Amino acid sequence: MAKIIRIHEHGEPSVLRVETADIAEPGPGEVKIRQEAIGVNFFDTMLRYGRVNGPLPMVLGSEGSGAVEAVGADTAEFRVGDRVAYFASMGAYASERLIDARSLIALPQDISNEQAAAFLAKGLTAWMGLRALHDIAPGEVVLVSGASGNVGSILSRWAKALGATVIGVAGSKGKLEKVRAGADQALYAQDPEALAKVWAIAPDGVDVVFDFVGNATAELSAAAVRSGGKIVAIGAASGQSQPDAAEVARRGIKVASGGVQDHVNSATVGEASSQLFQAIRDGLFHDLDVTRYAFTDAARAHEDIAARKLSGLPVLIV
Missing domain, CATH: 3.90.180.10 (Medium-chain alcohol dehydrogenases, catalytic domain)
Structure with missing residues (x-):
């Protein structure tokens, strides 16, 4: 039984x-x-x-x-x-x-059952953001909204390993240390100087925002991304964000979203899981x-x- x-x-x-x-x-x-x-x-x-x-x-x-x-x-x-x-x-x-x-x-023999259960869904969601919804390039500056969450933590470390500068945003001050462990800069979402701190790193705005939060950080996300940049909306822990369509169009900002099953399918799952397993082997998520x-x-x-x-x-x- x-x-x-x-x-x-x-x-x-x-x-x-x-x-x-x-x-x-x-x-x-x-x-x-x-x-x-x-x-x-x-x-x-x-x-x-x-x-x-x-x-x-x-x-x-x-x-x-x-x-x-x-x-x-x-x-x-x-x-x-x-x-x-x-x-x-x-x-x-x-x-x-x-x-x-x-x-x-x-x-593979060197990936344990425990590692697979812990990382597969979350890691493939991160892969979707970094490769399917936005093919990240070395030198890009990215902002991760919800960087203290499980998927946000994985994506931050992976993006950094791929050569991006990562700005992680946390919803509470108590999570800043966790965000800092995987990002180049950790920001508190409610800090009135948060946007100024983003611009100090990326004066024209970041190349891409990975948004796991939604409504609560929508204003920061829209203001932080450069004209012609991209907002990748993967999660909505605080409810769906509603970006100003006219402003998005005026600034040429692209908005991408989707579920992991839409982008990690029979055509891509082999490549995606292979890259995730290699990232685990390389120790990207050791902490x-x-x-x-x-x-x-x-x-x-x-x-x-x-x-x-x-x-x-x-x-x-x-």
Whole structure:
């Protein structure tokens, strides 16, 4: 019997219920995997609260890693025992599960299951920003709004390694030290001198803004980017920003957005995951800790996310 974590109603973390279930044998094109590590994301909490629509009952989670236990017909690319991971397949909060083989990525021997579960979805989101939505070039100056968040932390370090000058923006003074660890300059979003400090580094404005916050920093983002530059809107933790369309057009600012599944697909996932795994090998994220929870402590992981108590990338260990 497999253990699964399911919600039957929306609400606080207490709605997460640990249950048992029989997992069927895989059908054509399917793989059964025994999971070892499961990534926890802010999006999971939004689904739990009902802030994002989803059918009930529901097994949360969209990324995990483990080993292949059985393969269905027409699934020649994987064998029993292969180590695999995925980043965009609902139903991850489970000790075993069935999954479409097309969702799986083969793990190199030097990338652990824990690393895959911690970094895959967040790292590929960062890759989307740095390569798909804006192909970053050495010498560019970038502003990362929400640089203390998990994806913002990864993107800041990666952009810096690719030769960009990174200005990281935090929503609270208490997060400035964390931002400073991955950026060339750390700014407090509510600092009245924030824009002047940006201009001191980039007098004409930054080349690109990576916005993970949305409405709360929209004014700073629009003012900080140079004419002809780009705003890459990846997240909206404070609600969707509404840039002045006329002003954006007048200054020739490009606005790009999208979800990771739109840009990391069958055509790009091989290249994207390969570059992410190499960045992990190169130690780009060595100072980003992993916060481990027992599988049955998923509710505590959600509580810590809500209380902003996390010090690292959250992973459920099965």
